[in-house]
Amino acid sequence: xxxxxxxxxxxxxxxxxxxxxxxxxxxxxxxxxxxxxxxxxxxxxxxxxxxxxxxxxxxxxxxxxxxxxxxxxxxxxxxxxxxxxxxxxxxxxxxxxxxxxxxxxxxxxxxxxxxxxxxxxxxxxxxxxxxxxxxxxxxxxxxxxxxxxxxxxxxxxxxxxxxxxxxxxxxxxxxxxxxxxxxxxxxxxxxxxxxxxxxxxxxxxxxxxxxxxxxxxxxxxxxxxxxxxxxxxxxxxxxxxxxxxxxxxxxxxxxx
Amino acid sequence: xxxxxxxxxxxxxxxxxxxxxxxxxxxxxxxxxxxxxxxxxxxxxxxxxxxxxxxxxxxxxxxxxxxxxxxxxxxxxxxxxxxxxxxxxxxxxxxxxxxxxxxxxxxxxxxxxxxxxxxxxxxxxxxxxxxxxxxxxxxxxxxxxxxxxxxxxxxxxxxxxxxxxxxxxxxxxxxxxxxxxxxxxxxxxxxxxxxxxxxxxxxxxxxxxxxxxxxxxxxxxxxxxxxxxxxxxxxxxxxxxxxxxxxxxxxxxxxxxxxxxxxxxxxxx
Numbered sequence: 001x002x003x004x005x006x007x008x009x010x011x012x013x014x015x016x017x018x019x020x021x022x023x024x025x026x027x028x029x030x031x032x033x034x035x036x037x038x039x040x041x042x043x044x045x046x047x048x049x050x051x052x053x054x055x056x057x058x059x060x061x062x063x064x065x066x067x068x069x070x071x072x073x074x075x076x077x078x079x080x081x082x083x084x085x086x087x088x089x090x091x092x093x094x095x096x097x098x099x100x101x102x103x104x105x106x107x108x109x110x111x112x113x114x115x116x117x118x119x120x121x122x123x124x125x126x127x128x129x130x131x132x133x134x135x136x137x138x139x140x141x142x143x144x145x146x147x148x149x150x151x152x153x154x155x156x157x158x159x160x161x162x163x164x165x166x167x168x169x170x171x172x173x174x175x176x177x178x179x180x181x182x183x184x185x186x187x188x189x190x191x192x193x194x195x196x197x198x199x200x201x202x203x204x205x206x207x208x209x210x211x212x213x214x215x216x217x218x219x220x221x222x223x224x225x226x227x228x229x230x231x232x233x234x235x236x237x238x239x240x241x242x243x244x245x246x247x248x249x250x251x252x253x254x255x256x
Numbered sequence: 257x258x259x260x261x262x263x264x265x266x267x268x269x270x271x272x273x274x275x276x277x278x279x280x281x282x283x284x285x286x287x288x289x290x291x292x293x294x295x296x297x298x299x300x301x302x303x304x305x306x307x308x309x310x311x312x313x314x315x316x317x318x319x320x321x322x323x324x325x326x327x328x329x330x331x332x333x334x335x336x337x338x339x340x341x342x343x344x345x346x347x348x349x350x351x352x353x354x355x356x357x358x359x360x361x362x363x364x365x366x367x368x369x370x371x372x373x374x375x376x377x378x379x380x381x382x383x384x385x386x387x388x389x390x391x392x393x394x395x396x397x398x399x400x401x402x403x404x405x406x407x408x409x410x411x412x413x414x415x416x417x418x419x420x421x422x423x424x425x426x427x428x429x430x431x432x433x434x435x436x437x438x439x440x441x442x443x444x445x446x447x448x449x450x451x452x453x454x455x456x457x458x459x460x461x462x463x464x465x466x467x468x469x470x471x472x473x474x475x476x477x478x479x480x481x482x483x484x485x486x487x488x489x490x491x492x493x494x495x496x497x498x499x500x501x502x503x504x505x506x507x508x509x510x511x512x513x514x515x516x517x518x519x520x521x522x523x524x525x
Contacts, residue, residue, distance in 0.1 A: 052398050082400040092395035
């Protein structure tokens with residue numbers, strides 16, 4: 001069996017002195033689509049920001065490819081960060097650069113490719129997310145969904161084998177959201193990359209997730225881990241079932 | 257101890273702690289900046305020249321009209337006030353001395369710094385603060401970039417380059433303001449006023465103003481960027497950081513001006 005790509009051990013995290021989550025332990029296996037789910041304000045994005053090394057936890061350990069990002073100094077952290085890609089809620093494209101420049105910047109800074117090679121890679125990445133026609137657009141000139149897709153293309157610029165997504169479908173209409181889910185599945189199949197997704201969109205979870213953990217704001221810890229369908233059928237606590245079925249009930253209600 | 261005294265003491269302690277934290281933040285910011293500038297000097301190719309030129313344009317050429325207008329008016333006001341006093345003693349011609357010295361040694365650099373604080377300092381804080389809100393700074397960090405190199409170095413290079421040039425422009429505009437008063441109100445012949453100004457002005461007076469303006473530019477750039485990085489991730493936080501950048505910059509520019517004036521005077525200039 002291969003070593004886990006991400007390992008989180010007995011993590012306790014928060015801001016200032018306030019604990020947001022504690023006793024968090026899980027591992028992400030190579031090639032799987034792993035979803036961190038939970039209600040609004042339960043600390044999903046905070047957990048993600050700790051995993052990718054933006055913040056240091058109060059306690060515990062985070063290993064990326066077996067290497068501790070918690071104990072790494074700034075230079076080591078920077079080196080580790082180059083080994084994975086991150087997409088943010090709003091895309092986080094640099095507003096002063098075009099969509100194409102956002103991607104080429106990563107390549108200019110971290111590779112020795114010639115300008116022509118960089119241009120070719122940028123085109124490739126943009127066509128992967130169906131954004132090749134928008135290469136010369138400024139981020140302010142494209143829609144929220146497009147910004148997220150461009151953000152994915154930028155995260156994939158260095159062909160990382162590990163990708164993190166922070167709320168990829170937040171704020172999108174159901175059709176765009178479903179398209180983005182299909183894009184994630186497609187990218188996972190084509191690149192074989194491991195993906196860690198933070199979301200509370202149940203449709204996305206059931207579409208893309210191989211395995212999930214669920215966080216709970218009341219107990220400030222993870223309350224479930226497993227395949228989404230298994231958790232739906234055999235929830236460890238009622239709250240998990242309640243969370244996983246609520247959107248189903250709502251959908252049924254609206255359809256009726 | 258009465259409740260009012262206790263509250264006053266608590267406020268004083270809070271303010272002292274806040275001031276202390278501001279000072280340590282500025283020190284650590286300056287240290288990080290020095291490290292980045294050292295790397296920039298070692299690898300000039302790694303400097304973001306396109307951004308640097310953009311900020312030079314924004315802080316320099318875009319500010320020319322307002323700098324020209326304010327410094328011209330400052331020279332005009334100074335000329336009028338001086339003329340009124342000097343006329344009492346029949347020393348009208350000394351208006352040229354006072355205007356030239358005050359503008360080049362002090363007021364030119366100070367006025368340009370005030371304009372740069374309002375235009376660039378607040379803009380830097382708001383820009384970096386907004387980038388924090390939209391997670392662009394987090395994105396930079398997770399892409400393995402040093403946000404300082406991208407966001408601070410181009411702004412500081414631009415400021416330290418263009419603010420002294422703006423100051424020279426401001427000096428000329430200010431002296432011209434005094435010239436208008438001298439020739440039109442006091443009736444001093446244009447050539448006499450001009451010759452007197454050239455006669456009394458020394459190169460060192462200009463140099464003092466330019467050195468001061470470079471220091472002010474560094475302060476305004478650093479404070480603007482630092483306040484941007486300290487901004488909280490909401491719209492109000494960005495607004496507060498822009499305001500704070502202006503207030504802190506003005507305060508620090510005035511302190512730096514006092515220190516530099518004392519230093520130059522002690523050295524006999």
